[in-house]
Amino acid sequence: MSALEPDAVDALLLDEAPAEIASAAVFDAPALVPALLERTDDVRVFCDDFRDASAVPHDVLAEHPDELGGAAVAMARLPKSLGALDEMAVSSLGADDVMFLGGARDRHMNKSMNSVLERYFTAVNASLGRQKSRVLRAWGPVAEAESEWPKLRAYDEHGFTLAAHGATFGGTKIDAGTQFLLESLDVEGDEILDFGCGNGSLSLWLAARGKRVAAVDVSWAAIAGTQIGAAASDLDVATRWADGTASFPEHSFDAIVTNPPFHRGTAKDSDATLALFDDARRLLRPGGELWCVYNSHLPWRRELNARLGRTRVVAQNRQYTVAVSVAP
Structure with missing residues (x-):
């Protein structure tokens, strides 16, 4: 529709x-x-x-x-x-x-x-x-009602502050799937794309470790929250409010990190995630990696193998799986 x-x-x-x-x-x-x-x-x-x-x-x-x-x-x-x-x-x-x-x-x-x-x-x-x-x-x-948005929360142990508008995925919390990914994340190279950045947890974690990060999300609240969090953390993250990754030049990145969306509002919708898997080969430099965390019941390893290339699981529990795919 x-x-x-x-x-x-x-x-x-x-x-x-x-x-x-x-x-x-x-x-x-x-x-x-x-x-x-x-x-x-x-x-x-x-x-x-x-x-x-x-x-x-x-x-x-x-x-x-x-x-x-x-x-x-x-x-x-x-x-x-x-x-x-x-x-x-x-x-x-x-x-x-x-x-x-x-x-x-x-x-x-x-x-x-x-x-x-x-x-x-x-x-x-x-x-x-x-x-x-x-x-x-x-x-x-109600008289004198005031907005409490955006909200901020400092994560001194990680070296950044998260910010969120009302619709920002994750709010000011580090999502459980994102936390599971961070426990395994070991990206090589300096140019990183954070797809579906949400509140910017991955972007800011990487930027705090010296990576040059581009963050893209279809949600204005995600991009606005990431921008505010980066400013509050004195970190540089290049943000882009966009539908997908088509606007990025080919071979722009050494790695892609993502806790990808599989809903649009209240409806299940994996189109954006599958489109990323298809486009990752164009976006990544040869040998570049896509790090993805997803709900363990989803068939994303099979999709990554078919759409991008050789994929291995680096961490898994009952709820989440972290997989790494290598671009040819």
Whole structure:
């Protein structure tokens, strides 16, 4: 489905919104934009996912969620992450009469979402369900509510500080899979690519050890968090908000490290990871290595052998596997 093709959640959000809107803020819901532009010429849109942002007209696209405050109506696809919802909610504040509308499939909603919205609004309720979808409605902004994003956490033992926006994978923690990879990581060469960098744990660990690191992620919150963490750590990491690795020249890297994504929002999606496996041969210099940590039940060793080259397992437990593939 195209990012601009409305589904049942989008349709319900549009029906819940007023027919006449003075101004609208849209979070992670690009399919709402064409219909909202028919109701008002004052629409601002923020999308964390580069693929969603690329589908939105440039003149309505915001570069930071903070730019969406002050609209009469804020509309969002409810994210899986409660931190992401928290940042959406606080970023939507500004107008005394603002209404926040967040939609999702019933199976992806929970009471904790209500609790998050209650930090910033005095009234929260839910719409009736339709086509297994529902909308949370919030209004009456809490006076003097302030954003706590981004958050920072120092890891003196590793030589860096992690930073996170609400949607940053891992928050300010070192993900368990990433920690397992770090325990085995022994990359050669100086030019390293961190694919799907998340909060930048791998990038900053490598940069603190003198490597020249490029970090790429499809998530704005990942890239922003990595940039803030690098600045707070006095480290250099070249970041790129992008869908995949096609924009990097061939044979750019001595090694690639990745704790790769296998979800897009609430849906399982391994396309980006498999695309990296396919592109790694182009990106790596001859003999370069791809270090990958993944859930042990996934068939990534077979895929790496087929798509890149000789692959060996260097560490494994019941939950995670660390594999190293060598480019021909």
